[in-house]
Amino acid sequence: MAKIGINLSTGSLQQSEIIVGIDLGTTNSLIAIIHPDTKQPTVLKEYDATSLVPSIVHFGKGGSLAVGVEAKQYLITDPEHTIFSVKRLMGKSYGDVNEVSGRLGYKVIDDGTDNLVKVEVDGKFYTPIELSSYILKSLKDRAEHILKTPVNRAVITVPAYFNDAQRQATRDAGKLAGLDVLRIVNEPTAASLAYGIGISKEEKTVAVYDLGGGTFDISIMRITNGVFEVLSTNGDTYLGGDDFDAAIVAHWVKELGLTETQLQNKELVQTLRLQAEEAKKHLSSADSYTGAVMEYSVMLTREQLEQLVQPLVERTITCCRNAVKDAGVGINEIEEVVMVGGSTRVPLVKQQVGAFFGRAVHDNINPDEVVALGAAIQADILAGNNKDILLLDVTPLSLGIETMGGLMDVLIPRNNRIPTRAGRQYTTQKDGQSGMRISVFQGERDLVKDNRKLAEFNLTGIPAMPAGLAKVEVSFLINADGILQVTAKELRSGVAQSVEVKPQYGLTDAEVEQMLMDSITHAKEDMQTRALVEAQTEGRILLETTENFLRKNEGFLTAKESEDTAAAMADLRAKIDAGSKDEVQAAIEHLNTISRPYAERLMDEAVGAALRNKSIK
Secondary structure (H helix, E strand, O other): OOOEEEOOOOOOEEEOOOEEEEEOOOOEEEEEEEOOOOOOEEEOOOOOOOOOEEOEEEEOHHHOEEEOHHHHOHHHHOHHHEEEOHHHHOOOEHHHHOOOHHHOOOEEOOOOOOOEOOEEEOOEEEOHHHHHHHHHHHHHHHHHHHHOOOOOEEEEEEOOOOOHHHHHHHHHHHHHOOOEEEEEEEHHHHHHHHOOOOOOOOEEEEEEEEEOOOOEEEEEEEEEOOEEEEEEEEEEOOOOHHHHHHHHHHHHHHHHOOOOOHHHOHHHHHHHHHHHHHHHHHOOOOOEEEEEEOOEEEEEEHHHHHHHHHHHHHHHHHHHHHHHHHHOOOHHHOOEEEEEOHHHHOHHHHHHHHHHHOOOOEOOOOOOOHHHHHHHHHHHHHOOOOOOOOOOOEOOOOEEEEEOOOEEEEEEOOOOEOOEEEEEEEOOOOOOOOEEEEEEEEOOOOEHHHOEEEEEEEEEOOOOOOOOOOOEEEEEEEOOOOOEEEEEEEOOOOOEEEEEEOHHHHOOHHHHHHHHHHHHHOHHHHHHHHHHHHHHHHHHHHHHHHHHHHHHOOOOOOHHHHHHHHHHHHHHHHHHHHOOHHHHHHHHHHHHHHHHHHHHHHHHHHHHHHHHOOOOO
């Protein structure tokens, strides 16, 4: 981190280069820095003295956008336009979230495919990347307002269980918000750093218990000389403080004898929930709570609260037990237990977790802030200010391959420590396709034409199969000398081909810096172009699939269905040629809506015919 001065006229901080740490949470998000005077990690707080920014986005009339506290008020009054828990959608397909989409007040598009999920608001389609970028942009603006200096570089935390697609989506969201994301750090790693665990040269096994507003996860890690290895993770993405509140509300509803008709009153239900949250917080340091909910008086003791939440806490302990088993270590080998998330303030939680692991837990740092503080420490390490920690060599720019539409699919993001390895599976687009061209690129832009080509080779000899059946794994391996080996292998047949790319890839530091700057400068237009190309590609695949279906099942459709399908396909073709991303998406949804009934009808008939030919013994 560069030196910081004080502007004498305003008293504000001045700094040429700030790297911030960001905790992009499911319920709340925070941003932190290393304080220039105390050299301690500090969460940035606004005039309202709160460090928490609710991870909520609201789309208002006339294109207005609200994020955080301003957006939270619309959760009840305007749920269709208020997006929350977007972190759960990151890098997920429609199928992944289909079961829970009904719990969300907004519209999640579900077309039954493996395409990444989108959210529809008033005819416009948003990806979780775009929605997360609004939250990150709000945090960036918040930091710039407080520090009175530009903020362009960041470390962002993610859950340890996030896969490659979810991590890349988080990077893309940062880039879209105008941030150069130097490192994606696991949340339990950040929490450990905040407690100073893993900074010195030591070997320890650590458990990080993270109970937030809506999610719970437990990670078991081994730390060796500053290298954090996640041994296992476990948890429940629908268990958290919100469930504690719901248990209190259910208790009060029963005590007050409220009827289903009375509970139709949204204001009453919301007031009950807020009062339950207040009671839970109060009982962390008191033995009893008394409050008022409209004309009703409510009360709760700590003993009652503990009886209500005991089953929920026990569920987290079961997850801990499974995580320890999966890690292959004994409970007595776990030397540190770190508590993360606001819900760990509940005394029963600390007591039960301490009892399970058989040792005192680390809880003296604000559990809401501990991850963001750790991210700030990691940012400080990357800035070169913490000389006690050795930073291993890293990849200077992202490495990936070209996919349909000329898009860059990143396999190894920039700043990844080397040696490293990454792989991803791809498939064929056409029936009987026997070859695949693998083009390797380096850079940060969304289109390969704006990046630098490193190598290209053809994987041939793929056995003839229907489109989508072949499984081609492309793997990148960078050794300690920085040499990149790219291998493509068709998993069913074993056919393989590889190429080697020499270290440093022939770029000067100035060229690397320019490529990074271009990626931030053009982030918004790159994302718009990527979104349009992805929509066009999705549309073309849908048209081809529909044409094949109609050819094989000619005569199955009614005259009206045939006419409507032909019109919808013509509209989609026109939109692909000259429409916007939202127009293409709307045309895709229209064609899906028309084709779904007869596709399901055909499936039902096929299943029925199959069952008629089977005898049950």
